[in-house]
Amino acid sequence: MPPAADQIEATIAEQLPSLRPAQRHGLARWVYGAILARRAGERAVVAALAALGRWQSLRQYLRAWRSDGADQAAPCRTPVDVTACFAPLLRWVVRWWQGTELALAVDATAHGDRVVALVVSVLYRGHALPVAWAILPANRAGAWIPPFLDLLDRLGPAVPAGWTVLVLADRGLWSPRLWRGIRGHGWHPVLRLRQGTLFRPVGGRRPRADRLVPGPGHAWVGRGPACRDRAARRRGTLIVRWGEGHAAPWVCLTDLAPTRVGPCWDGLRIWVELGFRALKGVGWRWAHTRRTDPDRVARHWLVLAVATRWALAVGTRADDAAAAGVAPGRLRAPRPAPDPIPRRVSVFRQGLAWLHWQIRARRLWHRRWLAPEPWPQPPPGLVLHRHHPPRRATSP
DSSP: OOHHHHHHHHHHHHHOTTSOHHHHHHHHHHHHHHHHHTSOOHHHHHHHTGGGSOHHHHHHHHHHHHSOGGGSSSOOSOOOOGGGGHHHHHHHHHHHBOSSEEEEEEEEEEETTTEEEEEEEEEETTEEEEEEEEEEETTOOOOSHHHHHHHHHHHGGGSOTTOEEEEEEOGGGOOHHHHHHHHHTTOEEEEEEOTTOEEOOTTSOOOBGGGGSOSTTEEEEEEEEEESSSTTOEEEEEEEEEOTTOSSOEEEEESSOTTTOOTTGGGGGHHHHHHHHIIIIISSOGGGOOOOOHHHHHHHHHHHHHHHHHHHHHHHHHHHHHHHTSOGGGOOSOOSOOOOOOOSSOHHHHHHHHHHHHHHTTOOOSOOOBOOOOOOOOOTTOEEEEOOOOOOOOOO
């Protein structure tokens, strides 16, 4: 194996200790080949690794890693347990993380009518880094909330005590069970609601949530109970934000106090869509796969998760170096967290380009980190209304 592949394998051995030597060796080959090919399809990876051995034997080796233990040409009793890697994957992020604030997103993405992936991702610099997932057959009846709760339970031990963790979800995943499950870990849900949700501010009437703002350019924050029906009633802090150019406001509910929550934090959730686009299209081309077996797809997602982690860390160093006006090779330590800036090239694409160059040069950077940007602040023109409950009259 080339030195760059050996370095990838050494890092995998350190960060994913549950994998056996043969398993991490196979994972390192997959990740190395995906970075070299700039896509994670089997044919592309085999073509990129063709110089390492015979094409047919290499293809069989990569297929065997992806298959279950009993389905391999030489059956074994120790298949790759993907679920055992979820907490170590998040600890890997924590070790590289510069800060104590973490934003997670729970969302689903489908591959046509074949499979659907339920994913928990770390939101980072306009991207999303998958840390846990459940692969299910598509177009089959079944609840999604229990698998999401199981993924969050597996990730819970990996987050250090005292960290502030947001968990964001779109309105299709609103559930009192998800709300309670997130809070059970000491984390803070930021769940999007339907516009017609009824909300009663403390000391006020119960209008529709979307009628709390007069129009675009306004936001409203206040506490009270929100409900679509009696069973789904939940007390918390409501955020209603109507951005300029949007047809309707966004409505979110969180358990944070009104003074602690940012009216634009719900915008972080859109990063998960950009992360899925990188996984399925412009990055690893998962949308081109023909795999339909959920277990094999879940193992392949481990390749995507590790390769994405590497690309984002390298892209962070390149992005920070560009902001500091120095060459990336001369930036040896993280800088203070930068303010969010518009980028022509995403951090992910920068990292993938630099990784490809480093592999060609047979050397990888040894210093890598993940430095999140501050969570979004209100734009200058946004008019923010914070609801203050009326004071009760006191008797003389």
